[in-house]
Amino acid sequence: MLKEIYSDSGSQNKKSKRNCTFKVMKRKWILLAMAALAFSSCELNETPKATATEEDVFGSENGLAAYSRSFYGMLPDASNAYNRDAMADYGAVNNLNSFIREGGYSPETSDGWSWGDLRNINYFIEHCTDPNVSEAVRNNYIGIARFFRAYFYLDKVMRFGDVPWVDHALGIDETDILYGTRDSRAVVMEHVMEDLDFASQNISSTSSDGSLITKWTALGLKTRAALFEASYRKYHPELNFQESANTFYQYVVDAATELMENGPYSLYTGAGVEGSQRALFISDAPLTQEVMWAVTMSEDLAVMSSANWWWTSATYGPRYSLVRPFINTILNLDGTPYTSRTDFQTEEFYDECQNRDYRLAQLIRTPGYSRKGVAAPPNFSSHTYTGYQPIKYILDDPHYDNGAYNTNAIPLMRYAEILLNFAEAKAELGTLTDADWAKSIGALRARAGITGGLTTLPTTVDTYLQQTFFPDISNPIILEVRRERQVELALEGFRFNDLKRWKHGELMANLQWSGIYVPALNVLMDLDHNGSYDVVFYDGNTEGPTIAVPSGCAKVAIGGKSTNYQTLTANRHLEWFKAQPRKWYEDGRQYLYPIPSTAIVKNNNLSQNPGW
Known part of the structure; x- marks a missing residue:
């Protein structure tokens, strides 16, 4: 019965399956030393079965390096690093995640209560004491281990809230x-902060290829x-931790300031305002001017992702x-809100894409986008429901679309995030200055080609942004920082946790999954104005369009017997999945995942999260 909190429980997702079986890294390493394999274990009270002696592993820097690389198996990999925002309020999909369906998720189906990675880390820390290796070298590798312990626990707190803190390899007694x-x-x-302080003070490497x-x-x-915890404490008064929120906001400011002033990073601008942001996601080698950490691929080692395919x-x-609603928050090039255009509700796709923040064209297919020299407007035949078809992670050659062929590196952390974390923390503390704005939010907007509002703090509330996303926020600075975060970090795996920490989970159920404006049915639409018709929408109660449709033009039914998922809103915008309601419980249970029932059966001292 010693598996109670330390063995895998529940159905496992791709990430948790790696807790018991260490896989070869999706990096540039071909093999890891057998020592790294020897000390990976499924349970925290289980003595590892060694194929190398402790002296082999802990008695040399090479042994410590080999072992430490086993920790990287915890990270998103080639199979899932590109779809970390698979469940988000702004992503319409063909099948609702069970977590946002009424009755679709329960303690019986919950997972993630797995602890093998922690056993591996703690065993290393506990045994990294051999005096044959200098203290500085040992502390470097202990720093790496403590970094990964912090990473492990951050994930657990984000998912479950309260969790057991264990800082050593447990004995059977x-x-x-x-x-x-x-x-x-x-x-x-607090322990996570301590681990990261130790890591930043003792890890000797200050440069990397990103991996x-x-x-x-x-x-x-x-x-x-610290930003997650600060805002979770501030916006979740039921925890009674609000008084300590500012302490964590200050942790953010202090760490970000050190990194910004002394670190080697800056925003990548080498591809100009029209392409620099997307270049970070389609380059084979991480662009380490900005990318601080990445999943790297190798065609030679057959380590490739399915990003295009997915x-x-x-x-x-x-x-x-x-x-x-999300696309509407992307600014005009002059820095004004797109929704300040008098006719924004009735602009057709081509027009709404003009004179916008260049990140729009680096995020979705917009007029002018092509693949291997062929115009590629939004593909309603098989790819998009709303007309806003993402391109952030995909390579433009269709060759990559039909298998695990992608070789582009996928950033896990980049300097842009640090600027956003810094700006948000200072905005929440009320200490963000014009100079702070200019070097963070202003710099990000300038990289995207925006010309206005780059050097001074905003003073006007954008009512569309406020009413649609954050009705509880009246501070224009905080609103604009949140706008910038959701635009700059779109599809990078932050959104669901951002909504949780801001206590806006209701957007997961309530944000309208609407799309482009459709002026009339049975009208051929040339979405990119290149002279070729791309789509015609027709009444789904009929057999098809009432007009002749040229070859290659998609035919999409609106409502009717064939489908009740693709409909039109009252103001004639596409709407997807209205017939399948999403659910966010009023009691707020979904801010935390339930503890798997199998874990509680094994240990009745574990309490269940509220509402579950």
């Missing part, structure tokens, strides 16, 4: 811990972890389509 209760998130997150962590990565993770397939992927 430590039943008070093995069958203990959960520790408060307050305790756990290995450095002291700067540790500082970056501290800004991410984002462009009608069957392999979810036909992920961004939605109009």
Whole structure:
């Protein structure tokens, strides 16, 4: 019965399956030393079965390096790093995640309560004591281990809230811990800060090709972890931790300031305003001017991702389509809100894409986008429901669309995030200055070609942004920082946790999954104005369009017997999945995942999260 909190439980997702079986890294390494394999274990009270002696592993820097690389198996990999925003309020998909369906998720189906990675890390820290290796070298690798312990626990707190804090490899007789209760998130997150402080102060590497962590990565993770905890405490008064929120906001500011002033990073601008942001996601080698940490691919080692396949397939992927309320928040080039255009509700696709922040054209297919020299407007035949078809992670050659062929590196952390974390923390503290704005939000907008409002703090509330997304926020600075975050980091895996920490989970159920404006049915539409018709929408109660439709033009039914998923809003915008309501419970249970029932059966000292 010692598996209670330390063995895998529930159905496992791709990430948690890697807790018991270490896989070869999706990096540039061909093999890892057998020592790294020897000390990976499924349970925290299980003695590892060694194929190398402890002296082999812990008695040399090479042994420590080999072992430390086993920690990287915790990270998103080639199979899933590109779809971390698979469940988000702004992503319309062909099948609702069970977590946002009424009755679709429960403690019986929950997972993620797996602890093998922690056993591996703690065993290393506990045994990295051999005096034959200098203290500085040992502390470097202990710093790496503590970085990954912080990463592990941040994920657990984001998912479950209170969790057991364990800082050593447990023995079989430590039943008070093995069958203990959960520790408060307050305790756990203070330890996370301590681990990241140690990591940033002791990891010796200050530069990397993007695949290995450095002291700067540790500082970056501290800004991410502290920002999550600060805002969760501020916007979740039921925790009674609001008084300590500013302490964590200050952690963000301090770590970000050190990184910004002393680190080697800056925003990448080498591809100009029209292409620099997207270049970060389609380059084979990480663009380390900005990318601090990445999943790298290798065609030679057959380590490639399915990014194109997932984002462009009608069957392999979810036909992920961004939605109009989110697209509406992307600014005009002059820095004014798009929704300040008097006719924004009736602009057709071509017109709404003109004179916008250049990140719009780097995020979705817009007029002028092509693949291998062929115009490629939004593909309603098989790829998009709303007309806003993402391109952020995909390579433009269709060759990559039908399998695991992608070689582009996928950023896990980049300098842009640090700027956003810094700006948000200072905005929440009320200390963001014009100079701070200019070097963070202003710099990001300038990189995207925006010309207005780059050097002074905003003073006017954008009522569309406020009413649609954040009705509880009246501070124009905080609103604009949040706008910038959701635009700059779109599809990078932050959105769901952002909504949770801001206590706006209701957007997961309520944000309208609408799309482009459709002026009339049975009208051929040339979406990119290149002289070729792309789509015609028709009444689904009929057999098809009432007009002749040229070859290559998609025919999409609106409502009717063939489908009730694709409909039109009252103001004639596409709407997807209205017939399948999404659910966010009023009691707020979905801000935390339930503890898997199998874990509670094994240990009745574990309490269930509220509402579950």
